[in-house]
Every structure is written in C-alpha cells, then in structure tokens.
Amino acid sequence: xxxxxxxxxxxxxxxxxxxxxxxxxxxxxxxxxxxxxxxxxxxxxxxxxxxxxxxxxxxxxxxxxxxxxxxxxxxxxxxxxxxxxxxxxxxxxxxxxxxxxxxxxxxxxxxxxxxxxxxxxxxxxxxxxxxxxxxxxxxxxxxxxxxxxxxxxxxxxxxxxxxxxxxxxxxxxxxxxxxxxxxxxxxxxxxxxxxxxxxxxxxxxxxxxxxxxxxxxxxxxxxxxx
Amino acid sequence: xxxxxxxxxxxxxxxxxxxxxxxxxxxxxxxxxxxxxxxxxxxxxxxxxxxxxxxxxxxxxxxxxxxxxxxxxxxxxxxxxxxxxxxxxxxxxxxxxxxxxxxxxxxxxxxxxxxxxxxxxxxxxxxxxxxxxxxxxxxxxxxxxxxxxxxxxxxxxxxxxxxxxxxxxxxxxxxxxxxxxxxxxxxxxxxxxxxxxxxxxxxxxxxxxxxxxxxxxxxxxxxxxxxxxxxxxxxxxxxxxxxxxxxxxxxxxxxxxxxxxxxxxxxxxxxxxxxxxxxxxxxxxxxxxxxxxxx
Numbered sequence: 352x353x354x355x356x357x358x359x360x361x362x363x364x365x366x367x368x369x370x371x372x373x374x375x376x377x378x379x380x381x382x383x384x385x386x387x388x389x390x391x392x393x394x395x396x397x398x399x400x401x402x403x404x405x406x407x408x409x410x411x412x413x414x415x416x417x418x419x420x421x422x423x424x425x426x427x428x429x430x431x432x433x434x435x436x437x438x439x440x441x442x443x444x445x446x447x448x449x450x451x452x453x454x455x456x457x458x459x460x461x462x463x464x465x466x467x468x469x470x471x472x473x474x475x476x477x478x479x480x481x482x483x484x485x486x487x488x489x490x491x492x493x494x495x496x497x498x499x500x501x502x503x504x505x506x507x508x509x510x511x512x513x514x515x516x517x518x519x520x521x522x523x524x525x526x527x528x529x530x531x532x533x534x535x536x537x538x539x540x541x542x543x544x545x546x547x548x549x550x551x552x553x554x555x556x557x558x559x560x561x562x563x564x565x566x567x568x569x570x571x572x573x574x575x576x577x
Numbered sequence: 578x579x580x581x582x583x584x585x586x587x588x589x590x591x592x593x594x595x596x597x598x599x600x601x602x603x604x605x606x607x608x609x610x611x612x613x614x615x616x617x618x619x620x621x622x623x624x625x626x627x628x629x630x631x632x633x634x635x636x637x638x639x640x641x642x643x644x645x646x647x648x649x650x651x652x653x654x655x656x657x658x659x660x661x662x663x664x665x666x667x668x669x670x671x672x673x674x675x676x677x678x679x680x681x682x683x684x685x686x687x688x689x690x691x692x693x694x695x696x697x698x699x700x701x702x703x704x705x706x707x708x709x710x711x712x713x714x715x716x717x718x719x720x721x722x723x724x725x726x727x728x729x730x731x732x733x734x735x736x737x738x739x740x741x742x743x744x745x746x747x748x749x750x751x752x753x754x755x756x757x758x759x760x761x762x763x764x765x766x767x768x769x770x771x772x773x774x775x776x777x778x779x780x781x782x783x784x785x786x787x788x789x790x791x792x793x794x795x796x797x798x799x800x801x802x803x804x805x806x807x808x809x810x811x812x813x814x815x816x817x818x819x820x821x822x823x824x825x826x827x828x829x830x831x832x833x834x835x836x837x838x839x840x841x842x843x844x845x846x847x848x849x850x851x852x853x854x855x856x857x858x859x860x861x862x863x864x865x866x867x868x869x870x871x872x
Binding site: 364371399400401416417418421423429430431433436437439441443444446463464485510538 | 705
C-alpha cells in the first residue's frame with residue numbers, strides 16, 4: 352500500500368500540485384494521465400522523495416524509496432558505461448549481486464556496448480531492465496512506452512501484468528491512452544496540478560471520449576485545413 | 578565557454594583566468610624542480626588536451642558548420658593555441674627540440690579525427706563496482722601508462738623520487754574520477770544511509786586506487802626495501818587526498834566542486850596535516866548534503 356495524503360508542491364509562486372490524495376493498493380496497476388505540465392512527473396518525483404513537498408507519502412515498506420523502481424522519462428547515462436555496468440550499478444545500490452544478466456536480458460540489448468550509444472528506445476529498455484532486476488516492491492514508470500518499438504511495447508505490457516500478479520504496485524503514465532487501458536486497473540486524471548477524477552476500468556472508454564472532446568474541441572477547424 | 582563555466586562556479590572569469598595561469602606556472606615549476614623528465618610530462622599533458630579537440634562529435638560539428646578551408650584553419654589555430662603555453666614553458670626550460678616537436682605535432686594532429694570504437698567498450702579491471710573507476714579509467718586511458726613508464730625510468734636510473742612522483746600521479750589521476758557530481762538518480766537509488774553511502778564510496782576508491790598503484794608500490798619496495806616506510810607513508814597520503822576528494826564532492830553535492838573546496842584542498846598540498854581537519858569537516862558536510870537524497 353502507498354498512501355499519498357494532501358500532497359502539495361510549489362516551485363516559487365507556481366503551485367504545481369494541489370492537495371493530491373491517492374491510495375495505491377498491492378497487486379494493482381494505476382495510470383496517471385494529464386496534459387504536458389499537468390504535474391505527473393513532479394508527482395512521481397515527490398512520491399520517490401526526489402522533491403520536497405508538503406503533505407505525506409507513506410508505504411508499507413519504509414523508506415519507500417528503497418523499494419521503488421523509478422523509470423524516468425529520459426533516463427540518464429554516463430558517457431563511458433556499458434549496459435551491463437549500468438545494471439550492475441543500479442543493483443549494487445540496492446545491495447543486490449545480480450546474476451544471469453545475459454539470460455535476463457529479454458530485450459536483447461548489446462550489454463557490452465556503451466549505454467550512451469544506445470538509441471532512445473534501447474536506453475529506456477536498459478533502464479527498465481535495471482529497475483526490474485532491482486527486485487522492487489513498487490514501480491513508477493514515467494512514459495515507459497515512449498520511443499519503444501511495438502514488439503517491446505507488447506513485452507512491456509506483459510511485464511506490467513506479471514508485476515500485478517506478483518502483488519506489486521505499478522504506477523504508469525503515458526500519453527498513449529490505449530497502453531493505459533490495456534494495463535491499468537484505475538486511472539487518475541490530473542489537470543494543472545489538480546486531481547480531477549479517478550476512473551475504474553469499466554469507464555475507461557468514456558474517459559477517453561471525454562479527454563478527446565476536451566482536448567480537440569474545435570481546434571482542428573481553427574487550422575482551416577484545405 | 579570557459580567564461581560561462583567559471584561564471585557557473587561563481588568565479589569571475591578574469592579571476593579564473595589569472596588563477597588558471599598561476600596554477601599552470603606553479604605546477605609546471607614544481608614539476609621541473611622535481612624531475613628531469615618534466616618536459617615529457619608536459620608534452621603528454623599537451624597531447625591529452627589536443628586529443629580532446631580531435632573528438633569525432635566535435636570535429637564533425639565543425640565540418641558541418643564551416644567550409645573545408647575554414648575548418649582546417651580553425652583546427653590549426655585551436656591546436657596551435659593549446660600548444661602555445663606548453664611550448665613557451667618548454668622554451669623557458671631550454672627544451673627547444675621538444676617545443677618544436679610539440680608545435681609541429683599539434684599542427685599535424687589538427688588534420689586527424691579521433692574515432693572512438695563505439696561498438697566495443699574498453700574492458701577495465703573495475704567491473705564489479707561501477708561507475709567512477711570504469712568511466713574514469715576509460716577517460717584517462719591515454720594518460721594512465723605515464724606513471725608506470727615513469728616508474729620504470731625511475732628504477733632504471735636509480736631515482737626513487739621519480740618513482741614516488743609516479744605513485745602520486747596515479748592518485749592524482751584517480752582524483753579526477755571524482756571531480757564531477759553524478760546525476761541525483763544515482764545517489765537516490767542507493768538503499769542506504771548517507772554514512773553507509775559514503776563508506777561504500779570510500780571503500781571502492783581505496784580498493785581500486787590501491788589496485789592501480791600496487792604495481793608501482795610493490796616495485797619501489799622491491800628495489801628500495803630500506804625505504805618501505807616512506808613509500809607506504811606516501812601511498813597513504815595519496816589515499817588520504819583521494820578520500821578528501823570523494824568527501825569534497827559530496828560536501829558540495831549536488832553542485833559541482835566550488836572555489837572554497839578547491840582552496841581548502843590546495844592548502845592541504847602545502848600543509849598535508851590539515852587533511853586531519855579537512856576530512857572530518859567534509860565528511861560531516863557530505864552527510865548533511867546526502868540526507869536530502871538518502872532519507
């Protein structure tokens with residue numbers, strides 16, 4: 352269980368998260384959706400403890416950060432570190448002596464090459480592999496599907512389902528609604544730092560339709576396409 | 578670029594340039610005072626800087642912006658400017674052939690691009706504990722043979738001081754591995770306390786720096802067994818400087834090492850006992866800084 356209570360975050364005068372209250376239960380997958388700048392990444396960074404905030408974030412396993420696998424939208428890599436060393440570094444940080452890296456390299460990454468030479472999608476797959484091998488209880492995957500090929504997206508969806516079956520908590524954000532509707536049990540909608548609504552699986556279609564209507568409006572007509 | 582970088586560090590560019598020039602003169606004078614092989618160290622230092630300007634990404638960018646002739650002129654001017662202070666230094670120390678060799682070598686190298694083999698990573702003996710040493714080793718691979726060559730020369734001409742200088746050079750190179758702060762994610766990911774994190778970093782630094790220095794230390798002790806005490810003491814001093822660097826890095830974290838840390842460390846070179854004060858000071862400061870990431 353992770354409980355976020357009355358979480359507020361300000362950058363100077365900019366109130367980016369306003370009174371967020373969320374409960375995440377074990378064995379469930381949660382989606383966080385919202386436009387760019389809605390506060391999704393800031394929310395994730397607050398939960399992870401990478402940002403200071405007002406309010407509380409609590410979890411069964413404490414401190415939460417020591418049991419959290421965090422996939423950032425643009426993972427950072429050192430200039431001359433190989434894929435295998437990156438995995439080893441992240442696992443070492445959690446006190447795990449990782450074994451069988453080659454066998455567990457399900458995305459077929461060239462682990463003996465420098466990670467900085469990987470493509471965007473490969474970097475994301477490497478970062479994901481590393482946090483999975485950390486054997487975390489909780490996962491925050493910020494835009495995991497972005498830049499990743501279709502085959503890997505299929506694998507990623509199955510990984511998320513497997514994590515659910517293993518009673519883990521997975522929180523995912525994505526700009527591709529179908530990836531969330533395929534994996535999530537519940538979706539939270541954020542808008543300008545506010546928690547607008549929470550939608551259960553049976554209502555995902557209506558949420559998508561509502562988001563489409565709100566987002567598109569008559570903007571396409573404004574283009575005067577000819 | 579240099580002015581902006583100095584500005585970011587909170588140093589007025591003019592002061593930075595003066596300090597840089599002053600440090601260059603002081604270090605080189607010390608080098609020439611300590612060893613007769615200083616001119617070769619100077620040439621190698623210049624070559625390592627020249628190698629940086631020949632990196633593929635950099636030269637490819639210049640090629641896309643400038644036409645063939647301008648590109649060639651810019652590269653010659655760059656390498657010539659880099660060689661200039663080193664040539665002046667060599668001329669001042671009456672090493673005319675070496676100065677001419679360096680200048681012609683610099684101009685010659687301006688026509689080449691250093692292509693790194695992107696598909697194969699350079700193997701290192703530091704596989705088990707990424708990241709500072711594997712990354713640092715690869716960044717300084719052109720420089721690393723120097724201390725071992727100097728040791729061999731020192732032993733062949735029966736010059737213990739040169740061997741001890743070479744040993745300190747290993748620690749000096751290892752210091753550079755801790756010069757830049759890593760992305761916060763790589764601190765945050767550790768499931769340990771700040772004290773545990775620092776202990777882990779110091780353990781890795783000690784283990785791997787000792788591994789790099791071991792061939793020099795062992796050969797010096799074998800050739801000068803009566804000087805074992807002073808050799809080991811100097812090795813310990815090298816390690817103490819390395820620990821100070823690790824602690825200074827996290828005392829400034831997540832910012833880069835700044836002028837105050839630099840001044841304090843520079844003072845230790847002239848008065849090493851100050852390390853006994855500086856190490857605990859940087860330790861307590863780094864514990865405070867790391868609390869923000871390792872709750």
